Amino acid sequence: MKLKFKFSILFALLFYSYLSAQPREELVKVIVTPNHNDWTYEIGEQAEFSMTALRNNIPIEGIEIKYTIQPDPGYRFITIWDEGSLNLKKGSTKVKAKKFNEAGFLRCTATVEVSGNEYSSYATVGFSPDKIEPTTTLPKDFEEFWKKGKEDLGKVAINPVLTLMPERCTDKVDVYHVQLDNVQGKIYGVLCKPKKEGKYPAILHVPGAGVRPYYGEVSEAEEGFISFTIGIHGIPVNLDQTVYDNLRQGALNQYFTTNLDDKDNAYYKRVYLGCVRAVDFIESLENFDGKNLGVTGGSQGGALSIITASLDSRISYLAAFYPALSDMTGFLHGRAGGWPQLFTDEYTNKPEKIETSKYYDVVNFARFVKVPGWYSWGYNDNVCPPASMYAAYNVINAEKELHVFQETQHWTFPEQREMKDSWLFEKLRK
Incomplete structure (x- = not known):
């Protein structure tokens, strides 16, 4: 019984890891980095994102990297503000976002294709998140x-x-x-x-x-x-x-x-x-x-x-x-x-x-x-x-x-x- 229970615990832990979506290692790593260390800006500031692709922890040079910039969409779709592609001439490149004029979050997603496989990552930055107000309202009753x-x-x-x-x-x-x-x-x-x-x-x-x-x-x-x-x-x-x-x-x-x-x-x-x-x-x-x-x-x-x-x-x-x-x-x-x-x-x-x-x-x-x-x-x-x-x-x-x-x-x-x-x-x- 104890052995069976241990296997049950092991299964539960594996299942929990799946549900919690822990990051997994990939052959190619795409790294998106904002230019503020705390990823946080004031309303009206302009965020800049650095984008890098690594293989074996070495920057990949000479390939195209596609990017999109949009308000934080969750896992739904929200209109894209900006999108384009740049060349990783030295293994890294940068893109500036438009000014964000309200309290909220902005996401930059970067994607590369290597040997027929796509790899992507993103960074989401905050603009005065302490000033975000609810959209829902309190019922009187x-x-x-x-x-x-x-x-x-x-x-x-x-x-x-x-x-x-x-x-x-x-x-x-x-x-x-x-x-x-x-x-x-x-x-x-x-x-x-x-x-x-x-x-x-x-x-x-x-x-x-x-x-x-x-x-x-x-x-x-x-x-x-x-x-x-x-x-x-x-x-x-x-x-x-x-x-x-x-x-x-x-x-x-x-x-x-x-x-x-x-x-x-x-x-x-x-x-x-x-x-x-x-x-x-x-x-x-x-x-x-x-x-x-x-x-x-x-x-x-x-x-x-x-x-x-x-x-x-x-x-x-x-x-x-x-x-x-x-x-x-x-x-x-x-x-x-x-x-x-x-x-x-x-x-x-x-x-x-x-x-x-x-x-x-x-x-x-x-x-x-x-x-x-x-x-x-x-x-x-x-x-x-x-x-x-x-x-x-x-x-x-x-x-x-x-x-x-x-x-x-x-x-x-x-x-x-x-x-x-x-x-x-x-x-x-x-």
């Missing part, structure tokens, strides 16, 4: 809507069912599969807690987008934390991978648009309230210290971290990587909206769906965050475009710190995660 949602949740008993998972336990940590009652159906997760008697701070892990199993954070429990990792889809999180694959391709395909024209039955209503239910469960644990509770996640999980901290005053700290679901109406205003990058087609671009999105947009939850937060993302993220994340971050009035790793796309360096853990662990241990 936003607070009342979520107050009622929490009241409805409060009428549902937690009814926790804990099942010990001996194959995942260690000499220091007990691991349980957990089932809880939610406003609609169930919520499931994996609880890891120290075996040693005592009172411990807790960390709630909220998930990125997708449909998958979860394994819990045993290492955190070994560090002296109660760690609870949840799924959002109302299905057990310890099933065979094929179950999740089938659901992802079938019933849960494009789940994030389900009932998007109905604020009372939109898919994420149960999800957001399920995060509050997870806090209810942590609060009920005898070995929780009763006061130090953090929430963390990336992408959809970054969004849920902000949302949970906004909805639930029992959260002490939040740590979020590249929060999705932020300023989702961006594309309606000429800039990239946050994942899942809606309102670009006839199916989603409808008044009722746009209005419903405002009740689920991270920006509107960020307005009410009151606890200290740690945030990190990159300018090159084309899944959660940086303008969408700044739109949310800039309205947060609580204590906050942002760590930008400019070149990262929708992934993180190990150092980022180490920074996050160090910050969150230190805060929770105070």
